Amino acid sequence: MDRVNESLQHAERKCQQKGVRLTSKRKLVLSALLSSDKAMSAYELVDLCKEAFNETIPAMSAYRILDFLQSHQLVHKLQLANKYVACCHIECDHRHEISQFLICRECQRVKEISLGNITKNELKHDVESAGFHLVNPQLEINCVCNECTTKVA
Numbered sequence: 795m796d797r798v799n800e801s802l803q804h805a806e807r808k809c810q811q812k813g814v815r816l817t818s819k820r821k822l823v824l825s826a827l828l829s830s831d832k833a834m835s836a837y838e839l840v841d842l843c844k845e846a847f848n849e850t851i852p853a854m855s856a857y858r859i860l861d862f863l864q865s866h867q868l869v870h871k872l873q874l875a876n877k878y879v880a881c882c883h884i885e886c887d888h889r890h891e892i893s894q895f896l897i898c899r900e901c902q903r904v905k906e907i908s909l910g911n912i913t914k915n916e917l918k919h920d921v922e923s924a925g926f927h928l929v930n931p932q933l934e935i936n937c938v939c940n941e942c943t944t945k946v947a
């Protein structure tokens with residue numbers, strides 16, 4: 795069984811545990827994202843589903859599907875790029891921590907890593923003492939991946 799299918803099965807099980815359904819369209823969008831190591835916009839996903847699976851998904855439903863997947867932490871939205879990536883913890887059972895996304899500015903590859911020991915409460919405290927309210931704790935960091943670094947050198 796390939797990696798995408800394996801992740802899909804885990805996603806399906808997680809949805810079942812929460813009493814929600816990973817419908818075939820939701821599965822389709824998720825598998826399109828899982829098969830890409832780059833972030834994709836809703837429109838790019840609509841195109842990919844048409845190309846790869848011969849399925850037409852209207853943009854409005856694509857956004858709804860992505861909202862669903864996002865609310866169950868199966869995908870994440872990168873606020874800066876306005877694109878989506880599949881969560882890299884779909885196959886994990888641990889609690890989802892605060893993520894930071896390393897985004898290669900050369901090849902747009904995205905890697906999700908956990909923010910380690912910093913808890914949402916600590917972050918919230920810092921933000922509030924600066925006079926702001928925390929909306930979304932996720933971090934997006936502008937990087938160059940190792941592969942692109944070697945190419946440039």
Ligand SMILES: [Zn+2]
Binds near residue numbers: 867870880881882883
């Ligand atoms: Zn994640």
Ligand SMILES: [Zn+2]
Binds near residue numbers: 887
């Ligand atoms: Zn994990």
Ligand SMILES: [Zn+2]
Binds near residue numbers: 899902938943
């Ligand atoms: Zn790169």
